[in-house]
Amino acid sequence: MTVSCHWHFSFVTKARCALAAFSISRADVPSIRYPIIKNMVLQSLKNCLWPFCILRVPKACFRSTASGGLIIQSVSNDVYQNLAVEDWIHDHMDLEKQHILFLWRNSPAVVIGRHQNPWQECNLRLLRQKNIKLARRRSGGGTVYHDLGNINLTFFTTRKKYQRMENLKLVVKALKALRPQLDVHVTDRYDILLDRQYKISGTAAKLGRTSAYHHCTLLCNADKFVLSSVLKSPYKGLKSNATPSVPASVKNLFEEDPSLTSEILLDAIAKEYATQHQIDHHITLINPADETLLPGISNKTEELQTWEWVYGKTPKFSVSTCLNMAYKDSVLDVKINMDVKNGRIEVCNIDLPEHWLPPGLYSELIKSLTGSKFCPNETTTLVTTLLRVCPQDDELHSRWNLLCDNMIMLM
Amino acid sequence: MAAVTALRSSCRAAGRLVCIHRVRSCSSIRFIKSKYVCVFDKSALKFSHQQRLFRTSAVSCGQIVQFKLSDIGEGITEVTVKEWYVKEGDSVSQFDSICEVQSDKASVTITSRYDGVIRKLHYSIDEIAFVGKPLVDIEIDASKGVAPEEDVVETPPMSHEEHTHQEIKGHKTLATPAVRRLAMENNIKLSEVVGTGKDNRILKEDILNYLAKQTGAILPPSPKAEIVPPLRKTEAVPAAPKDKARKIPVPVSRPIVFSGKDKTEPVTGFQKAMVKTMSAALKIPHFGYCDEIDLTQLVQLREELKPLAEIRGVKLSFMPFFIKAASLGLLQYPILNASLDENCQNVTYKASHNIGVAMDTEQGLIVPNVKNVQVCSVFDIAVELNRLQSLGSAGQLGTSDLTGGTFTLSNIGTIGGTYTKPVILPPEVAIGALGKIQVLPRFNGKGEVFKAQIMNVSWSADHRIIDGATMARFSNLWKSYLENPASMLLDLK
Numbered sequence A: 001m002t003v004s005c006h007w008h009f010s011f012v013t014k015a016r017c018a019l020a021a022f023s024i025s026r027a028d029v030p031s032i033r034y035p036i037i038k039n040m041v042l043q044s045l046k047n048c049l050w051p052f053c054i055l056r057v058p059k060a061c062f063r064s065t066a067s068g069g070l071i072i073q074s075v076s077n078d079v080y081q082n083l084a085v086e087d088w089i090h091d092h093m094d095l096e097k098q099h100i101l102f103l104w105r106n107s108p109a110v111v112i113g114r115h116q117n118p119w120q121e122c123n124l125r126l127l128r129q130k131n132i133k134l135a136r137r138r139s140g141g142g143t144v145y146h147d148l149g150n151i152n153l154t155f156f157t158t159r160k161k162y163q164r165m166e167n168l169k170l171v172v173k174a175l176k177a178l179r180p181q182l183d184v185h186v187t188d189r190y191d192i193l194l195d196r197q198y199k200i201s202g203t204a205a206k207l208g209r210t211s212a213y214h215h216c217t218l219l220c221n222a223d224k225f226v227l228s229s230v231l232k233s234p235y236k237g238l239k240s241n242a243t244p245s246v247p248a249s250v251k252n253l254f255e256e257d258p259s260l261t262s263e264i265l266l267d268a269i270a271k272e273y274a275t276q277h278q279i280d281h282h283i284t285l286i287n288p289a290d291e292t293l294l295p296g297i298s299n300k301t302e303e304l305q306t307w308e309w310v311y312g313k314t315p316k317f318s319v320s321t322c323l324n325m326a327y328k329d330s331v332l333d334v335k336i337n338m339d340v341k342n343g344r345i346e347v348c349n350i351d352l353p354e355h356w357l358p359p360g361l362y363s364e365l366i367k368s369l370t371g372s373k374f375c376p377n378e379t380t381t382l383v384t385t386l387l388r389v390c391p392q393d394d395e396l397h398s399r400w401n402l403l404c405d406n407m408i409m410l411m
Numbered sequence B: 001m002a003a004v005t006a007l008r009s010s011c012r013a014a015g016r017l018v019c020i021h022r023v024r025s026c027s028s029i030r031f032i033k034s035k036y037v038c039v040f041d042k043s044a045l046k047f048s049h050q051q052r053l054f055r056t057s058a059v060s061c062g063q064i065v066q067f068k069l070s071d072i073g074e075g076i077t078e079v080t081v082k083e084w085y086v087k088e089g090d091s092v093s094q095f096d097s098i099c100e101v102q103s104d105k106a107s108v109t110i111t112s113r114y115d116g117v118i119r120k121l122h123y124s125i126d127e128i129a130f131v132g133k134p135l136v137d138i139e140i141d142a143s144k145g146v147a148p149e150e151d152v153v154e155t156p157p158m159s160h161e162e163h164t165h166q167e168i169k170g171h172k173t174l175a176t177p178a179v180r181r182l183a184m185e186n187n188i189k190l191s192e193v194v195g196t197g198k199d200n201r202i203l204k205e206d207i208l209n210y211l212a213k214q215t216g217a218i219l220p221p222s223p224k225a226e227i228v229p230p231l232r233k234t235e236a237v238p239a240a241p242k243d244k245a246r247k248i249p250v251p252v253s254r255p256i257v258f259s260g261k262d263k264t265e266p267v268t269g270f271q272k273a274m275v276k277t278m279s280a281a282l283k284i285p286h287f288g289y290c291d292e293i294d295l296t297q298l299v300q301l302r303e304e305l306k307p308l309a310e311i312r313g314v315k316l317s318f319m320p321f322f323i324k325a326a327s328l329g330l331l332q333y334p335i336l337n338a339s340l341d342e343n344c345q346n347v348t349y350k351a352s353h354n355i356g357v358a359m360d361t362e363q364g365l366i367v368p369n370v371k372n373v374q375v376c377s378v379f380d381i382a383v384e385l386n387r388l389q390s391l392g393s394a395g396q397l398g399t400s401d402l403t404g405g406t407f408t409l410s411n412i413g414t415i416g417g418t419y420t421k422p423v424i425l426p427p428e429v430a431i432g433a434l435g436k437i438q439v440l441p442r443f444n445g446k447g448e449v450f451k452a453q454i455m456n457v458s459w460s461a462d463h464r465i466i467d468g469a470t471m472a473r474f475s476n477l478w479k480s481y482l483e484n485p486a487s488m489l490l491d492l493k
Helices: A014-021 A026-031 A035-047 A079-092 A124-130 A164-178 A224-230 A262-277 A297-305 A359-369 A376-387 A394-408 B002-014 B020-025 B042-046 B048-060 B177-185 B204-215 B239-247 B269-282 B296-311 B319-332 B378-394 B468-483 B486-491
Strands: A006-009 A053-056 A068-074 A098-104 A109-112 A133-136 A144-146 A150-158 A184-186 A192-194 A198-201 A203-207 A211-219 A238-240 A283-286 A317-327 A330-341 A344-351 B063-068 B078-084 B097-103 B106-111 B116-121 B128-130 B134-140 B286-294 B338-340 B347-349 B355-357 B407-410 B430-443 B449-462
Touching: A068 A079, A068 A262, A079 A098, A079 A109, A079 A133, A079 A150, A079 A211, A079 A297, A098 A262, A124 A133, A124 A224, A133 A297, A144 A150, A144 A224, A150 A164, A150 A262, A164 A184, A164 A192, A164 A203, A164 A211, A164 A262, A317 A394, A330 A394, A344 A359, A359 A376, A359 B269, A376 A394, A376 B269, B097 B134, B177 B204, B286 B468, B296 B449, B296 B468, B319 B355, B319 B378, B319 B407, B319 B468, B319 B486, B449 B468, B468 B486
Parallel strands: A068 A098, A068 A283, A109 A133, A203 B106, B355 B407, B407 B430
Antiparallel strands: A006 A053, A098 A150, A109 A144, A150 A211, A184 A192, A192 A198, A198 A211, A203 A211, A238 A317, A317 A330, A330 A344, B063 B134, B078 B097, B078 B128, B097 B106, B116 B134, B286 B449, B338 B347, B430 B449
């Protein structure tokens, strides 16, 4: 039986020369009878390989789909930088010769899917108060909360080799190898469940022309209290076709087994990936701020932070709600209808009692809000600046401020 | 197919383009105006109406190809269209992104396989699109001599190479249409370029490398870079010119013409409000009054007080002193803390000194104010300023912070400048702008030269109710408080 060998080299050709000098080819190995000698031959074949050489030997019993691989880990905890690295690898690296596993963790952040509506998905007010970042990734799927107790894994392959189930099975295999008693399995919605009920991992993917990536989270020791409070949206009356998230009860792996930490889990997954791709269990650290290593990365990082990307890419939605404003001794019901496109107010209707505000001022307010960002900061500066050209009447000012404060609460 | 291509090349040689033959041989291609025969020769161009005929015919001669949605993988048959990057009438090049579709947590970017013009979008946003069914219709520009893959229209796509090659007989150089166009635009002969792709195919980087060698131009990064363990620089060719480019900007004459386009954006939101405010401010007749303040003593005082404030957890800058001194001045000259109504009938003297501090943020100029400075100590003002500054940089200032101001100070000196001409913010009547603190030589009482910390102040006031003398006296009082900080103690309430 002959076994064919495929050689993959990163840069060096020394190993090829070295192996050519060997009289015994790998093809002859199965025919060596004595196991000790067979092992010695195999070992010495491996030793003479240059470290960067990646050997692919299809096994006799099953057709291995694994090819060469590379495991990298980010040294940064900035969600925008790490998402930029994913974009960079997706756009610039040739994944024909090697697949890549990217490991990363973020300081507290909420990450929404490509086509989601942040107002629907999370409590933006709470995020601003607690200084938790909001990021929109380029892959689809739902909203997740990241902190250092949550690890992220991205599997980069060519588009043809895109295989989410295999990747998740790898993760489950790694977990089981680490702690055999863990009851973890992959569902057909590409989630990983613990004890058949708690979600510990969610998945999303991005496919391009030639390459694709599948990333997933893994809850090790995240702050569940913050998680549940930030992922609950207080905004009412939103109607949109944006992808909704499916809420699920979650549990940390740490709660199941307190000896598990993020580092241990990262290492176990890297080890399993190395085994499956038959490469060294070596994790390369990369710095997402390194422009020489990743040219163009700072532009990608910046783009991910712009308002136009995070909020402006929200699919068209409408806000239809009623403000209950307590003014003097009465409560006013004010109906508000707004259409928001690309994060900007396209149409705005405020149903106020007649002459509660002078008509000129009311139309000025509507005109200014139209085309303005659906953003509390923008609206605050807008309405306070407009107030400067209004008649200086305390009663009028207090009504104006009351209405505007209530409207800003919707954003 | 071979017959068509042979025919086309011979026609080109003859200087004529005959489209009508194509109608017969390629039945799968549709034409919009097949009745126009685009036969022409050079003599016919003399006649203007035939020229017109030529032009319209050339457009209709482009073949329309239905670009089908390719296989997504994992047995998925339908996706939702989430965003279009093109609209009908846009021109696209090969590999340009056309749209974004989503299927079960996967977001897919669909790229164009052809160069041409989008003629029809088959789906609108949020509609379900089916794999294997047409997504867009693209009209391929026939005059450029591109050989589209007509067979792709029928076969399931994404299972073969996207590069067009070997269909045009006689060509030895292999390159995609996009690469060919790039070479043509730069007058490069493909035979002179060394191909580094599969089968010596010429890639885009090869064209760029060729250009770089010719002109030493700065190149965009190599699209197929690699992350090298352990973090060595890649051996890709553009590395050397890139290094040089980082050190010294090399002025070169680029062969590629850069067409910078004007960008027009609507004035919206906050900017619109600023336009209104400033237009109203223009109606106020401004006059200016400037002076120079010797802050040597104040600088010393602040150095002594800074650590005390830090112990209390507060950053102490010069602004709290300026603000408090202004408030003390306003007590003597309350007309500067007033407001004139729209019809200039009444002047309202405001009781509270709500002194605004101009802040420069990402959005632009915002002016939060410190309320009731007349009853605040310098330390209270410092605390409030800290709070406003942190909220301002986080973009979280509230309406109450931004309204009710009666007087404004703008410390433009932190950015730079000496004398300025500030614009009054209605409904106020006065504003002061502070320049930077410079160390300059001055004469003291004994006639000796000493190092003085000099800052310039520029006041603007509404000349309808404030006269120059009032402004000058207010400024002198303010100046005396700051030049001799101990004198503030006498008048502090």
